[in-house]
Amino acid sequence: MLKSARKNEEKDPEGRMPLVEHLRELRNRLAKSLLAVVVTTIVSLMFYKDIIQFFTNPILQAVGCDLSFEELQETGTSTCARIVQNGLLSPFSLALTVSLTSGVVLATPVWLYQLWGFIAPGLHKHEKKYSLAIVGTGFPLFLLGAYFAYWSLPKMAEVMLQFSIIGSDNQLPLDELIQLIQRMIIVFGLAFQLPLLLVMLNFGGVVSGSKMLGWWRGMVMGITLFAAIATPSTDPISMLALAVPISLLYFVATGIALLNDRRRARRDAEGPADDEASELDLTPEDIGEIESVSATRALSAQPDSDRRRDPDRVNGYDDVT
Structure with missing residues (x-):
């Protein structure tokens, strides 16, 4: 049951x-x-x-x-x-x-x-x-x-x-x-996760696609150096077999990041999705202006007979009541 x-x-x-x-x-x-x-x-x-x-x-x-x-x-x-x-x-x-x-x-x-x-x-x-x-x-x-x-x-x-x-x-x-x-x-398997890690950072808003594109010289040099260390042999074929695919995947990740930046810009212009909360407007406002606007709205909603009889009372109430 x-x-x-x-x-x-x-x-x-x-x-x-x-x-x-x-x-x-x-x-x-x-x-x-x-x-x-x-x-x-x-x-x-x-x-x-x-x-x-x-x-x-x-x-x-x-x-x-x-x-x-x-x-x-x-x-x-x-x-x-x-x-x-x-x-x-x-x-x-x-x-x-x-x-x-x-x-x-x-x-x-x-x-x-x-x-x-x-x-x-x-x-x-x-x-x-x-x-x-x-x-x-x-x-x-x-x-x-x-x-x-x-x-x-x-x-x-x-x-x-x-x-x-x-x-x-x-x-x-x-x-x-x-x-x-x-x-x-x-080591080789984790090295091939580098482009995926960059894409995740881009989707999380940490790294932009333009920055990734600007890093390409340093990234290619770093990938080549890593390939030379990860493959102990002095054979250039083995080193290139690791460096070339990772470099190509890096440029693929950069392209995905650039497309995601454009998509994010269009989404921000359209507003949040249905299952997301909109951003709160935390800009401070002058309390005096808010009270004056509220009082003006209350006076406009007060009947004319009440305003003529006692102009200090708003909707039948004065400052005390």
Whole structure:
């Protein structure tokens, strides 16, 4: 009975609810997100070897010791690398780490949707539209950055192994290699969020599109410097593979910001939307002028007979009454 009555209750159209209801909704959404992460982690645990091979095979194909001498000469390296695992518990801990990381990534649509469902009722109509577009754009941009990291890792490994002693085999601990791959993916993925961050600041009124356009020289230089640091190899191709896409995305973000500035100017000229409160006029006014205007209106509304009988009384009342 209580459940049916609770379902029949009308919800606030603006999404307002008591604090206890907010906490209950937060608990439910966190539980759903955690359940999705647990399920995807279990699935990833069944295929964790395939996941590890997916990330390490490109590196082994570039610098692996299973290559022949001719193949090593073709790659331009005189040394090779072998992947090793140290310790009895290392394979098990590595399997858990890879599975949990993969589970969080695979469950991203679920916990992003739950996060959106929790904050959306408190947003205006246009804020819901923009925030949904930002969330829907941020994840593909992160995947694009992860792809560029995955593409540049073999080339980085080739350059790094050139510093090894000639004729020696370089042993790569698998756990350290996986951590390096994860750091590269996170760094590249977050770097591709820079244009999205600038768009968010523009939509929030912090940065204008004209300022972003004026920063383009410094931003291109900073992006190039960041690409040179984030890609340890001296290969210019790897550096340009990171710098060029981010620079292009920066100019795309600048164009979006300029269009948003024009749209905001037209909206300010038209006035606030239906679900927004208009700005209050906080300009101070002279109290004496307000009282004189009120008295004039009251005298004009007073009957002529009352004004002729007692001119000091307004609407039948004097200063005392």
